[in-house]
Amino acid sequence: MAGWSVRDIPDQSGRNAVVTGANSGLGYVTARELARKGARVLLACRSETRGRAAVEQLRGEVPDGDVQLGLLDLGELASVREFAGSLPYERLDLLVNNAGVMALPYGTTADGFETQFGVNHLGHFALTGLLLPALLAATEGRPADGHPASGPDGARVVTVSSMVHLLGNIDPHDLNSERRYRRWTAYGRSKTANLLFTHELARRLAAAGSDLVAAAAHPGYAATNLQTAGPRAEGRRVAERLMALGNRVIAQSAEAGALPALYAATAPGVRPDSFTGPSLAMWRGAPAPSRRASWTLDDRAGERLWSASEQLTGVFYDALKA
Numbered sequence: 001m002a003g004w005s006v007r008d009i010p011d012q013s014g015r016n017a018v019v020t021g022a023n024s025g026l027g028y029v030t031a032r033e034l035a036r037k038g039a040r041v042l043l044a045c046r047s048e049t050r051g052r053a054a055v056e057q058l059r060g061e062v063p064d065g066d067v068q069l070g071l072l073d074l075g076e077l078a079s080v081r082e083f084a085g086s087l088p089y090e091r092l093d094l095l096v097n098n099a100g101v102m103a104l105p106y107g108t109t110a111d112g113f114e115t116q117f118g119v120n121h122l123g124h125f126a127l128t129g130l131l132l133p134a135l136l137a138a139t140e141g142r143p144a145d146g147h148p149a150s151g152p153d154g155a156r157v158v159t160v161s162s163m164v165h166l167l168g169n170i171d172p173h174d175l176n177s178e179r180r181y182r183r184w185t186a187y188g189r190s191k192t193a194n195l196l197f198t199h200e201l202a203r204r205l206a207a208a209g210s211d212l213v214a215a216a217a218h219p220g221y222a223a224t225n226l227q228t229a230g231p232r233a234e235g236r237r238v239a240e241r242l243m244a245l246g247n248r249v250i251a252q253s254a255e256a257g258a259l260p261a262l263y264a265a266t267a268p269g270v271r272p273d274s275f276t277g278p279s280l281a282m283w284r285g286a287p288a289p290s291r292r293a294s295w296t297l298d299d300r301a302g303e304r305l306w307s308a309s310e311q312l313t314g315v316f317y318d319a320l321k322a
Contacts, residue, residue, distance in 0.1 A: 013038035021099025029258035035065035074123025075109035084130035092134035121193035165191035200302035202273035219257030220278035
């Protein structure tokens with residue numbers, strides 16, 4: 001893993017991939033590098049205008065890339081169902097749950113969930129469950145074109161969390177932060193939910209005897225538009241400028257920040273429920289095993305969150321049930 005870079009990404013020819021939030025930042029870099037290595041990539045974006053611009057930009061950078069746009073609003077379960085129902089692939093080799101929001105003022109999704117929990121966790125929980133049949137299909141046999149169905153290590157679900165998950169565990173009695181809302185605490189809890197989801201998904205896949213790998217990654221401190229979105233939404237111009245300054249002076253680039261997710265998605269031998277991040281103090285550097293809070297490995301907490309997520313979204317992982 002030492003010094004791992006995009007040059008080390010194995011050939012992805014014959015693989016189908018979905019990357020959420022792929023119109024900019026980490027998602028765009030992830031989609032671009034997968035396409036550069038031969039994968040067919042569906043850019044899942046909320047904005048059609050920004051999504052089309054990203055597809056055109058990517059085609060300019062990777063002229064032979066096989067990419068297309070899919071509209072997906074993770075804050076609206078109807079949109080998630082529509083996206084999953086229109087998946088252009090019979091099998092899906094790679095799902096990168098990358099999209100997210102960070103430290104926003106209190107708000108709710110179209111379905112009434114606290115925005116950060118709803119988008120960062122529940123939207124991806126529902127999406128993964130709805131795409132599960134296609135992901136499981138990628139672990140079976142070979143397609144007609146003769147390419148390995150999902151590469152040497154099988155199909156994968158990679159969920160992007162954050163080092164900020166260390167701010168705190170989720171509150172099972174207040175998942176939507178209705179009692180007291182603090183933007184950074186809510187963000188940290190949503191990122192803890194990402195890791196608990198990965199943990200429980202990996203456990204259930206193993207129990208079902210599936211070769212599908214569920215893993216997690218985080219970018220450290222990478223310069224994206226996430227940092228400035230919250231202050232901008234509240235009109236806090238000083239905070240927005242400070243965040244922008246931090247992106248320029250302290251943060252690593254989006255290209256570097258995307259490496260842990262790309263590693264988790266493509267490197268040989270990635271273990272289920274692994275957590276990959278930057279090597280230097282979880283902040284920056286080449287991909288490496290990352291520190292992880294003990295509460296993200298709690299089986300009972302994972303089961304409780306899973307059950308609550310099924311009830312809230314109406315998405316049940318029937319394919320993993322006996």
